[in-house]
Amino acid sequence: MADTTVEDGDGIRTFPFPVGLSVGGVGMQVGPMGTGRTWHADAPLERVHRIDFHIVLLFTGGPVRHMVDFAEHEATAGDVLWIRPGQVHRFSKTSEYRGTVLAMQPGFLPRATVEATGLYRYDLPPLLHPDEAQSAGLRAALAYLQQEYDDLATETLPLSLHTSVLRHSLTAFLLRLAHLAASSAEAARRRTDTTFTLFREAVERDFAVNHSVSAYADALGYSRRTLVRAVRAATGETPKGFIDKRVVLEAKRLLAHTELPIGRVGAAVGFPDPANFSKFFHQHTDTTPAAFRAELR
Template identity: 80%
Template sequence: MVDRTNSAGDDDGIRTFAFPADRSISGVGMQVGPMGAGRTWHSEALLGRVHRIDFHVVLVFAAGPVRHMVDFTEYEATAGDVLWIRPGQVHRFTTTGEYRGTVLTMQPGFLPRATVEDTGLYRYDLPPLLRPDPPRLAALEASLAQLRREYEDTDTLPPGLHTAVLRHSLTAFLLRLAHLAAGSAEAAGRPGDTTFTLFRDAVEAGFATNHSVSAYADALGYSRRTLVRAVRAATGETPKAFIDKRVVLEAKRLLAHTDLPIGRVGAAVGFPDAANFSKFFHQHTETTPAAFRAELR
């Protein structure tokens, strides 16, 4: 990984890492290889330090357990598990677990838009940690192994064809991964194209300025009661709790990743008054914005 210089990273010690294109074979927009002790697969991203990435990372574990934080939630992965970290997410490597297995990184823009949509590359509502059953894990590992062989084979095809084959092989792997992620969401009671998904997408687009359940219901053409039923069935939460959770997550990201004054963080997530933001944040996290930021540094 390569440090992407920015003022926030310089001032607060929280770095954003860009895709390390200079380390890719033939300079393509992806990498795949082993992770483990003595390897440089996480480069300057020090273990135990919160950081952010602007590319996709897929970790397929061959051992464990390993505890890994993604967007301030701790996940425990072991052999056979898959962890999918998306661009913009804050995460942290553990200092105690041993990372063993295969890691895939992919630069945004390497795949065409249609493939991005088909594979759900930016479905942030899907769980990062996936636990495939043995048949699906075997198929996923076989697809990843084929992708790695194609990635490392730079002798049998000219560069243009090599990149095209990589895109096809990567798409095949990601389609399997996306199917696994969608299945995990369904098993957890999260349906596909439903009232909830429309609400989820609307919240993702508008949470920074709109915290009103009624406003979302009106915009989507549903009654408040219908929206409450749909969101509760999908998540077990009320629509208001879902909105608040998204606002808190963004606030945490800004507190961890930037040196914005707390008042400006609040304004960025829809609280022009700093005192109201601090009250809201404490209500949902049992800590203050200042204490949360200090804990991460």
């Protein structure tokens, strides 16, 4: 097969769907994971690359570390990894991939199915953790799809009819997968909402004495990374930015509505050194505490 790989401006190669390796030349493949499998004879899978098709990996072993869009994911038995066209990813040389892999060209399914199954929902998480019932349904649907795919070689049906059966079987599997992906995203959103809510409440309670992101993370039992993701998802800013905005707001309230000396205002929002308070206030407002107060009098 001719080398039709494309190298983008960032130097990352994009490999096409390997039609020549597909039974009957149809726009999908399904089979066991294993060593030696490749998209192309010149495609080192342990190197960062893109593909112009979908792959779904349903694992029966693990752990497996796999990078998708520069985020490392760790999958174990029962997990599903869904990588969409154009996403940058890399297989791990040190992980043993066991399970079933499904590859499919985007154009193999009709547009209505593509929309119904969310094939291009890049906002959904690539790594999915189905529960026991969801996993059983996915395994059964994928096993039936693999049986139909393997039957292509026996030519028990005309190719056109067999292709139609494959499309319907693939659609049934993808509908289950899409429901799982959407449910996982919603669950993640709820967890993020809960994390941010707890952080917001903690900041409201302690902003006058605690300006440390790590201290809030430790007190709430989250990693700093988890807290950063939750706050960014909820507000579009960093936890430190959120804390600083609350401190500035309180300082402005005290400067505007009380007669406290500026040094006392600083101490009230966690700056016992007046010089540090003035520097912080100016950094975030482009004016000094004294000038801010004077503008309102």
